[in-house]
Amino acid sequence: MDNRADAGNIILKEMQELKLMEEKVIGAYRGFDLAILKDALGAKKIVLKGESDYDTEISISPVGLIVRLENLFEGIPEKQTFLEKKISDYERDMESSKEQYERPFEYEEELNQKLARQSELNNMLDLENGKAMDEDLGGLEENEISKDIGKNDIGKESMNKDADRGDEYGTVKI
Template sequence: MSVQRNHRLKPSDIEQREGRILRQGNINEEVEIFRYVTEKSFDAYSWQLIENKQKIISQVMTDKVCGRSVDDVVEQAFYYAEIKMLATGNTKIKEHLDLKISVQRLQLQRRQFLDEQSQARRNLETRIPKQLESQQTMLANLEEAQEYAKQFPKGIDIDDETISAQDSTPFSIVIEGVTYDNRKDGGQAILNATSAYLGANIKYIGTYRGFEVGVFTDALVQAHLILKAKKIQLDTSLGMSGKGNLTRLDNLIDTRLPEKVEMQKQQIADTNNLKEFSENLVKQTFPKEQEYQEKNKRLTELTR
């Protein structure tokens, strides 16, 4: 519990005064802060000064934050105004200050709502249609590549006696014009073809399961293997094991490609959900519009 009988002259002093009661390290779930003010005294003017200082701070800080959020510093300004209100003894002044605080809060909420509506309209006019078009094109390309890949199932080594040759597709990879029919030699050929290449541009070195095989090096000098077919390109990091690299290429086709198809479908679903949400939002009115208008009207009457 914190009991404060006198006030400070700056908002930061008031915040500092709380010590650790509102800061990290206080193990209590709830705390109580009592601030004492004297009605019909100079306290009202003093809290007016603090409120105005906090408003200036709020204006500076909220210019740097997202327009759709009400910053804590704005709420703090309202809080100081409430203390100032309690320090006055005039009922009309109290009503005026109470209404002013309430209207200001409603104005912030209303502005936030209208900003979100404006953003929703912009989304519906430009962003969402372009995004859906791009996502649907990508999905079509991924599904085309996935269907194409079905023509080239994963092959086995011809010397693997545990699997009947008539029941499976033989392994085959072409690296730098040479065809390899076993994974050991094919994997080593990949290592030989990529060992000295450090270029950022893709260098194509052969074909595997209907896909072009390439290599490139990223900014961190990490080599990557590329598989390209139709309009789709997949990549994975280049390892030090020849057979391991072939496994990575198989995983790109058999696992990564289907995953990308499903991810793209989910992205389209998310965009459609955003579209539906935006369409509903632009049709709405501010939920507290009537309250805002009534209080604003009463505030105007008291101000005359």
């Protein structure tokens, strides 16, 4: 089609029939398949499909839609240059990473010393925590602690409630 308005109207009509997440090839444009799609969020796009896909959101104006399509096509060489540069950067970064991977870790000795010191400190903290717990209990033995709980009115009340539920403490009749 040579008329932008007519072409835009046809594309807009086709777009109205699309469902969410649907893509439809509707023709060709300068050697690319021309497709339309509605993504998961409901955004309507026009896509040029070739070795790669190039898309842009559509305009509600028929002529504006065709202008966006033309701009999308004209921008492909810029995208190609941009992507070729990114590939070159990634390849350079990968070579640099390989070189760094091959080198020994320069702080390994210092790391091992600090890890050993951390282990010592953790052991000292564990010992101190154990002593603090003993001091908090006041050196009472387990059976003395149980007797002390039995003297507590709250403890008696909860034990009696549990005892009423079954023949033995802690059992429940169903």
